[in-house]
Amino acid sequence: MSGGCAWWQRMGTVAALLLAQGALAQESVPLPDFVLERLEVNPGPGPLATGGGTLLRDGELRVTLLGHYQHEPLTINDGGETIPLLRSRSTGVLAVGLGLSSRLQLDVRVPVMTQREGESLDAQGLSAPTRTGLGSPRVGARVAILRTEGDDSVDLAAEVGVGLPFGTDGALARSSDTSILARVMVGGSLGSILAPSFEIGTLLRSTATITAENLEAREIGSELRLGAGLMTTEGPLRGEVSLNAGLSFKQAQGAVELLGGARYTPREGVELFALGGLGLGSEPGIPLFRLVAGVSFSYLLGEDTRPDSDSSIVHESVPLPLPGSGRRPGEARGSQASLIPGPGETSPIANVARDRFVLEGKVYFRTASAELPAELADLDRAVEMMLTNPSVALMTVDGHTDDSRAETLNPRLGRDRAEAVWRYLVEHGVPPNKLRLRSFGPQHPAQTNSTPEGRERNRRVELLLMLPTTQEPTP
Known part of the structure; x- marks a missing residue:
């Protein structure tokens, strides 16, 4: 009998312990809803981690896919000892930007994350964060305020981003209500190589407080945001460094994050970065350290009248033909003679090799624009020459x-300008199989780039005629 009583006493003790543990578990306080992430991915051109003041072109769609790893992005203080509440976090971000005009850009960003909790806080009655979840989507609009041209150009823009109160509870990735980030961004250029950028803004959001027994309370609320960046602009491989800081209005505490890396453009419209x-x-x-890598794709929307990938159009980048001492224009024979004016006439073409002629007349463009100018007399003359001279084998x-x-x-700019002229020629009757498209960028200036007049002459499209010849073509 006494043995049976002892057994029941032991069972009662175990049950009491289980109930006590259940009561403690029920008393655990969930983490408040707030957005832990500080990295603001730039969905437009310019630096990745700062705005830069530049906008996407009218009709340009840019899609960015990136992932980043953060080590110990959230810590709390326990009697002088720093305890990581989050050991690590990995986040994937989809960012989409669209240029509605040359002065207005819209964008949306959606994060998805997985994370690993740090030290157990069950003793303090604090629940662990959710391991995986969807972050708060963010929509924004950027407006260009000032745009200048030249080597010392300045771009000024304002942006408002709205964080929507959606996402996974307990993942430290959503707000209890709408948050607003308003920023003013300025970007410039130092010569033709470096592009600095600066921004200042305010993050407005409701206050969230992390409280637990024996732990220092942490208030998360509105902040002053500052950023500065520097990137190189020449070549397919470019460097970038950025410094972002935040100052909490609630606790008057600051934090700084420094990022540096490279961006690579393997082909037009594609960019890799790390x-x-x-x-x-x-x-x-603010993590102990962060790693970021991803890819972005750019595409110009609108009516698709660009050349396709068939054999009638070739995209290449080769040295321009050099002037030669070949046959003079007056020595042309046969069907080529219709291209060459008689005595006293003004020649619309100039001989640069035995079988190559360049039209005397070019199409010039405004800075950073591929829009054709209003005056297109040279293009109309090129159309007439191609239609009335079937002997022309090819025009580049x-x-x-x-x-x-x-x-x-914009690494696509040279190609976009060539395509604008290509469309005009095709729409006016020039056979596509007689056209060849090439993009050079700044590698072959017609004049010096050290003066505004020279740069204006270098923003151009040139038309080069290829004529049949019985002689071997010049190399």
């Missing part, structure tokens, strides 16, 4: 840019 850096400060969202359409930051920031 960055890494360190965080300084204990504010929520060569797109060029100057070397200013506004031009080199």
Whole structure:
């Protein structure tokens, strides 16, 4: 009998312990809803981690896919000891930007994350964060305020981003209500190589507080945001460094994150990037270190009248033909003679080799623009020449840019200009199989880039005629 009583006493003790543990579990306080992430991915041109003041072109769609890893992005203080509440976080971001005009850009960003909790806080009655979840979507609009041209150009823009109160509870990735980030961004150029950028803004959001027994309370609320960046603009491989800081209005504490890396353009419309850096400060969202990598795709929307990929159009980048001492225009024979004017007439073409002639007349463009000018007499003359001279075997359409930051920031610009002229020629009856498209960028200036007049002459498209010849073509 006594043995049976002892058994029941032991069972009662176990049950009491289980109930006590259940009560403790029920008393655990869930983490408040707030957005821990501080990295603001730029969906437009310019630096990845700062705005830069530049906008997407009218009709340009840019899609960015990136992933980034953060180590210990959230810590709390326990009697002088720093405890990581989050050991690590990996986040994937889809960012889409669209240029509605040359002065208005819209964008949306959607994050998805997975994370690993740090030290157990069950003893303090604090629940662990959710391991995976969907972050708060963010929509924004950027407006260009000032745009200048030249080597010392300045771009000024304002942006408002709205964080929507959607996402996974307990993942530290959503707000309890709508948040607003308003920023003013300025970008410039130092010659034709470097492009600095600066921004200042305010993040407005409701206050969230992390409280638990024996732990220092952490308030997360509105902040002052500052950023500065520097990137190179020449060549397919470019460097970038950025410094972002935040100052909490609630606790008067600051935090800084430094990122640096490279961006590579393997082909027009595609960009790869990788960055890494360190965080300084204990504010929520500042990791010990961060690694970022991703890819972006750019496409110009609108009526698709660009040349397709068939054999009638060839995209290449080769040296321009050099002037030669071949046959003079007056020596042309047969059907070529219709291209060559008689005595006293003004020649619309100039001989640069035995079988190559360049039209005397070019199409010039505004800075960073591929829009055809209103006056197109040279193109009309080229159309007439191609339609009335079937002996012309081929015409190449060569797109060029100057070397200013506004031009080199868009690696597609030379091609876009050549395509604009290509469309005009085809729409006016020139057979596509007699046209060849080439894009050079700033590599072959017609004049010096050290003066505004020279840069204006370098923003051009040149037309080169290829004529049949019985002689061997010049190399």
